[in-house]
Amino acid sequence: MNWTATTIFIALFLFVTALGFFAAQWRKGDLDLLHEWGLGGRRFGTMVAWFLLGGDLYTAYTFIAVPALVFGAGALGFFAVPYTIVVYPILYVVFPRLWAVAHRHGYVTAADFVRGRFGNRWLALAVAVTGLLATMPYIALQLVGMEVVIGALGFQAEGFAADLPLIIAFVILAAFTYTSGLRAPAMIAVVKDVLVYITVIAAVIVVPMELGGYAKIFAAVPVAKLTLPTPPAGSLGSYSAYATLALGSACALFLYPHSITGVLSSSGAGVIRRNAAILPAYSFVLGLLALLGFMVLAMGVAQNPAYAEGFRRYGSNYAIPALFLAAFPSWFVGVAFAAVAIGALVPAAIMSIASANTFTRNIWREFLNPACTDAQEAGVAKIVSLVVKVGALFFIIFLPQQYAIQLQLLGGVWIIQTGPAVMLGLFFRFFNGWALLAGWAAGIVTGTWMAAMLNFRASVYPLHVLGITIPGYAALYSVLVNVAVAAALSVLLNALAPDRHLDVTTAADYG
């Protein structure tokens, strides 16, 4: 057990816990209203939104998994960088419109907007259920990040005791989310992001100094991992894989319920536009973190017998914790690990709030209890946020971790299928609601089938077109099927059974 690191780690964890409960008092609002509890009253300005979205999108799992992928697969893992580049023009152009129409009509979720825009409750249900299914494994994966750093602190026990730290952390998380709603992760995100920036800057300065500079680090990397392999004849190989992973992930990111919750909690559309320009600061940090994967290779940490047990337990996800243990003094290990663990709390809280908003608004109120009061609605959401977290905890404790990873991978393929209704729906009313529902179904089936062909282990599907192979992200391929079906059926249905009169929004609502 690493006592110095553990003490610092626990102290920082207790500090953010106190902050989480105190957050209920911040910019006080009536927490018995769903938009106060679940969207922080739509009051977050540019800086708070920057911390909140940064903490929300760049999760602890990302910080563990991206360097782990670079460590394992080399250059391909760096697709996280073009992904988090092209996502911001999309944020700038598309999502201020969602904010505007949501503000005008009191929408809290993506499905709320779809319900109003297309007047089709079944399409809205499809969007809501997709959001829930995609988010659940994502919450579970945040626990993986936390589990790895707790293990790396030297806490190794068997049976129930082994899971105890994780359970305590999640009970704390559940309690402050319940009482403070979105204000808690917004406040904690500030601490998390400061810790992450300090850790990453220290790592990219200290580690190269110990290793004798970046040139030496990259000299130690096998040539095959340094750049993408040149595609074989008759295939676009890793080139199309890299590009489609970046583009598809970028199209999907802001469709996740937790991203939309973050976007809608801003105090104005201008806040979102400004954040599209300043959020790339986090992409830069992520890029530097990805490079740490190579530093793990160069330091030979994986060959060090001191870390053999960690790598055996956690696989390549242990790469970054092992690097920190090897490169930093104990007290700073505590800071770095706290950054990861707190980095898990923020997105886990926002994801559970977003799921709760979605379930309550789009399933409970829409289908089960339309007559409920606003206070009942907020009450249900708070309880659902607890249920979601308990579900994620059970998932991680009782099922193999591989399931969560595979489901999260499928989640990306599924969530992108809501894109035509949500993103295209913000610009065009050409699509018919039923046609979008058919397109959604076609996309889900195609994407799931492609993933099944890959045994749910990967998401790059080798598409054969005119004698050449184009390996590409299954999410992107399947959403193209989705759009094609939706467009073709819309032409037909707009002639037979037009539904444009059901649109409760007007062009002026989007500006």
Added chain:
Amino acid sequence: MQATIKTAAEPDPPPAEPHRARPVRLLLLLPFVAMLAVPTFNFAEPALFGLPFFYWYQLLWILICSALIGVVYIVEGGSERR
């Protein structure tokens, strides 16, 4: 897509916020073009501060993309709006 047929006699409507053609937004296509053209940057050389080209070039594009969005924001008069 409600098409309104306009005769020459009618005055121009006030510029509607949605769907107004904003040429400056074409700048936002540049990051897509640059980042999706993978063969144009899949090289180790020239290295910068020891970083192979593949890595520093993409890191540089984070800054370029951020700057482009900033330019579009300013040209659109974003700072005067909420």
